[in-house]
Amino acid sequence: LKELPPLEPIDVGVVDNWVFFIRGWLVAAMLRSDSALWADVKQVLAGVHCFLSLPFIYPLYIYEFVSLSGTAQVLFVAVLPIMKLIAKNWMNFTLTGQDEAKPEMIVFVVEFFNSLYISNALQSTSSWMSTATVMASDLGGFCLSMVEIVEVFIGITKLMEKIPQHHPLAKENFVQVLLRILAANEANKDRQDTQKTDSKHSSKKTNLSRDPSPATIHPDTETTHEMIVYSEVPKRKLFQGSQVVPASIPQNQLEKGQITKSTTATALADMNIETIFSRKERDLFIRKSLHVLFITEYVVLFEYIEVMSPIVHSLFRVVLFHLPNRIYFSTMQGLTSSELASSTLTVLAYSSLEFISFVIAVAVMKRTLGFNPLRQLAFVLDTQACRIQIKLIVILLYVTQMPLAHLGADFSFKFAWIPGYQTTSS
Numbered sequence: 567l568k569e570l571p572p573l574e575p576i577d578v579g580v581v582d583n584w585v586f587f588i589r590g591w592l593v594a595a596m597l598r599s600d601s602a603l604w605a606d607v608k609q610v611l612a613g614v615h616c617f618l619s620l621p622f623i624y625p626l627y628i629y630e631f632v633s634l635s636g637t638a639q640v641l642f643v644a645v646l647p648i649m650k651l652i653a654k655n656w657m658n659f660t661l662t663g664q665d666e667a668k669p670e671m672i673v674f675v676v677e678f679f680n681s682l683y684i685s686n687a688l689q690s691t692s693s694w695m696s697t698a699t700v701m702a703s704d705l706g707g708f709c710l711s712m713v714e715i716v717e718v719f720i721g722i723t724k725l726m727e728k729i730p731q732h733h734p735l736a737k738e739n740f741v742q743v744l745l746r747i748l749a750a751n752e753a754n755k756d757r758q759d760t761q762k763t764d765s766k767h768s769s770k771k772t773n774l775s776r777d778p779s780p781a782t783i784h785p786d787t788e789t790t791h792e793m794i795v796y797s798e799v800p801k802r803k804l805f806q807g808s809q810v811v812p813a814s815i816p817q818n819q820l821e822k823g824q825i826t827k828s829t830t831a832t833a834l835a836d837m838n839i840e841t842i843f844s845r846k847e848r849d850l851f852i853r854k855s856l857h858v859l860f861i862t863e864y865v866v867l868f869e870y871i872e873v874m875s876p877i878v879h880s881l882f883r884v885v886l887f888h889l890p891n892r893i894y895f896s897t898m899q900g901l902t903s904s905e906l907a908s909s910t911l912t913v914l915a916y917s918s919l920e921f922i923s924f925v926i927a928v929a930v931m932k933r934t935l936g937f938n939p940l941r942q943l944a945f946v947l948d949t950q951a952c953r954i955q956i957k958l959i960v961i962l963l964y965v966t967q968m969p970l971a972h973l974g975a976d977f978s979f980k981f982a983w984i985p986g987y988q989t990t991s992s
Contacts, residue, residue: 613660617675620653621964624683625975632690640695643687647703650680665860670950673867674957681875682965688876688916689883689909697916704872704920708927711865712934715858719935722854729842739936744855747848750839859942862931866939867946869924876917880910882966896969 597604627649631642653676661668684700722740729735735743843851883897887906892898931939947954968975 609660609662613657613671616653616656616660620676620679621968623649623653624679625968628683628686628690631687639691640699643696643699644703646680646684646687646700647707650676653679669860669864669867670946670954673864673871674954675961677868677871678875678958678961679965681872682879682961685876685879685913685916686965688913689880694912697912697919700916701919701923704923708865708869708923711861712930715861715865715931716934718854718857718861722851722858725843725847725851725854728847733842735839735842740855740858741935741937744852746839747843747851751848754840858935862935862939863942863946865927865931866943869920869927870943872920873917873924876913876920878962879966880913880917882962884910886966894971896971898969 597607627645631639634642654672657672657676658668661671688697688700719740726740726743729743735746738746839848883906886892886895886898887901887903928939967973
């Protein structure tokens with residue numbers, strides 16, 4: 567007891583943290599005054615609650631799964647899709663109004679958690695029925711997604727049937743047509759903005775022409791110059807387009823660039839999308855196309871994470887098995903080399919089946935929709951690499967370090983590692 571540092575009274579912490587309480591009061595006042603900000607904060611907190619609930623739900627599931635055996639264990643695998651469905655709907659609700667972030671958030675949080683614990687469950691059992699049950703669940707989810715894609719794509723196909731056979735758009739897929747429609751809508755918006763600007767410009771010019779000029783009142787040399795400046799300013803275009811090029815650019819490259827620009831403008835003008843689709847049809851085409859792209863992005867990300875996460879988890883177990891600190895992991899206690907090889911092969915077989923599913927999914931979507939969904943996968947992994955990396959590192963560290971004895975996690979609630987706990991409780 568003499569070596570312990572002196573302890574302060576309990577009320578000292580409250581007194582010394584007065585800055586924290588003042589800051590909390592200011593933040594609360596700010597949230598009460600801004601309802602929109604408070605709504606955003608509640609939405610973020612709901613997402614955080616969903617994220618933090620998964621680290622408690624899945625370990626409890628694994629504990630119950632390991633305690634079962636035989637047919638009961640195989641049937642208990644079917645609970646995983648139900649848990650995943652609830653978590654996905656919860657995360658989807660918390661991301662209301664943020665459709666662009668939903669696939670990345672749901673896949674790299676819920677699906678990644680689910681895939682890691684599926685790998686953990688398959689490593690804890692040697693039953694091929696468990697693997698077959700998981701694959702059947704994944705296949706059912708993929709089939710449902712493809713059915714939804716086909717249903718939405720039928721509406722897109724009906725709209726694309728309005729394109730004449732001789733038209734250049736007839737040879738393009740729906741994504742290219744979508745880009746053309748978006749470009750046409752943007753051009754219409756720019757044209758309307760230009761017309762509004764020109765109308766305001768002309769009204770200002772009319773008002774200036776009605777006002778008496780300084781030269782009429784004082785016709786001298788000094789005011790004549792002022793009259794010229796005053797009357798010439800309104801004739802200048804406000805948004806006059808000009809091409810900015812480096813002074814040292816070769817003449818042949820400049821002419822080539824001008825020809826390419828004019829050719830592209832002519833090609834876009836020849837499309838005449840407005841004569842093919844009405845404004846209502848263009849809006850419907852955009853909405854349905856974005857719906858299809860949303861589903862395909864989710865499917866390709868889901869299939870990707872289902873392939874990669876079992877491999878990563880298996881590599882961790884193999885490396886950990888040959889390290890001296892494996893004795894502190896409850897999942898490694900009493901594990902032999904043959905058992906490790908058997909469980910690793912089971913998970914790698916599951917990953918191989920998922921890879922086949924990934925290839926089939928990409929091929930089916932490419933053949934059905936006419937574009938390669940791997941472009942969406944590459945786009946997400948490139949543009950959102952930072953957020954994805956943070957999620958993967960945090961979740962992987964939590965899942966792999968949970969069995970460590972130093973953390974004291976005991977989901978049986980027996981806490982046998984506490985000295986004298988059982989004696990005291992009895």
